[in-house]
Amino acid sequence: MAETILLIMTFIALAIAAYRDIKVREVPDTVSIGLIAIGLLGGLCIAIISRTPMLFITHIYGLLVGALVGTIMYYSRQWGGGDAKLLMGIGAAIGFTTKQPMLLEFIILLVLCGAAYGLCVTLWLALITHRKRFLPVFKETLRSRAVHRSRIGLVLLGTASVIALFFVDTDMRILIGFTLLGAYLLTYLWIFSKAVERGVMVKEYKVAKLTEGDWIAHDVKSGGKIIVRKDTPGITAAEIALLKRRNIRTVMVKEGIAFVPAFLIAFALLIALRYALGDGWALALLP
Structure with missing residues (x-):
């Protein structure tokens, strides 16, 4: 019962995050950090009720796996910080064990759904919008x-x-x-x-409208020196303040697509597959 409640709350959190990502291109920390807290607290309650401390450890493992994958995707500039933290929250809520690798199943589905979703959105933006x-x-x-x-x-x-x-x-x-x-x-x-x-x-942004984590598309120079590099994972608050002090009005920013809907699609598909095929469905499909 407690596991089901965690899955429902995860789905609700993803739905809220997807709506916000589409609407304002930002995932609130209250959603991602809140999901991490709910996942760990839920795991602790499950461990206490079942008198099995190891169950709480599995939720910590899930958080660490989510953090590892999210960090790799963030520093390779594939995801924003909100996406990475959201995966940490999902990991904390789902947990991770080698016997029931639900989190790995979700990551596999996220890769597949994300590729299809990203291609469709990119085609729409390029050929229609x-x-x-x-x-x-x-x-x-x-x-x-x-x-x-x-x-x-x-x-x-x-x-x-x-x-x-x-x-x-x-x-x-x-x-x-x-x-x-x-x-x-x-x-x-x-x-x-x-x-x-x-x-x-790639679009031109006013420095006044920059937010921490935005991807700078080109190196920003002032006085012949590079003050903000394009190859950083995302611009920092200190760098934004520096741009303002140097009276730089605009910079070129690389916008990403709203990717959180792919998380929601992958999670819904995960639940459907586990309901239809049972636990460990991914292993069952292997020859």
């Missing part, structure tokens, strides 16, 4: 040196693959064909993502 801004940048990207070198590489790979087809069996030919197709798809997906980033995601 910001088409006039995207198409010129996409054409310019196709003419860039990096893309030219990639095309040369694809031609060489294709030539080598065609020659190799004469010397291998049928199974290997199929493998070579899929590999070549994958190389072409990944290359043009990379070109598309670069054009989306430059034409849709």
Whole structure:
């Protein structure tokens, strides 16, 4: 019963966070930190009621796994700080054990749902919402040196693959064909993502409207020196104050998509799969 209550509260927290992320592009700390507190407190109550202290430890393990994955995604600039803290909250609420790896199942679903969701949102932004801004940048990207070198590489790979087809069996030919197709798809997906980033995601922000954690798209210089670097995970409050002191009015910021809805979709799918297939459904699907 207590586990069910934790799952329901996690779903409610994700729904609130998803709404806020879509509405204002920000996940409130009250939601993510609150979910961490609820998860640990719930785990403690479960341990006390069942007189099994190890159950509380599993919720701490879940928090640590969420923190590890969230930190990696944050510092690789794939997620914002709110997304990372939200995963910590989910880990604390779900817990983690090797016998019932519900958290790992969620992470697997999040990767799959996140990829599909991100692709759909990106296509919508590029081809529908910001088409006039995207198409010129996409054409310019196709003419860039990096893309030219990639095309040369694809031609060489294709030539080598065609020659190799004469010397291998049928199974290997199929493998070579899929590999070549994958190389072409990944290359043009990379070109598309670069054009989306430059034409849709990068926008000019007034320094007065910057918030801690925003991604700076270009190095910011003052007096010939770089004062804020673009390769940092997110701008800090001290750096924002420095920009104001140097009278810098605007900076280029890279906006991300509202990604928390992917968390909500993945969690809902997780519950549905566990209800339909039982605990450990991911292990059951393995050959």
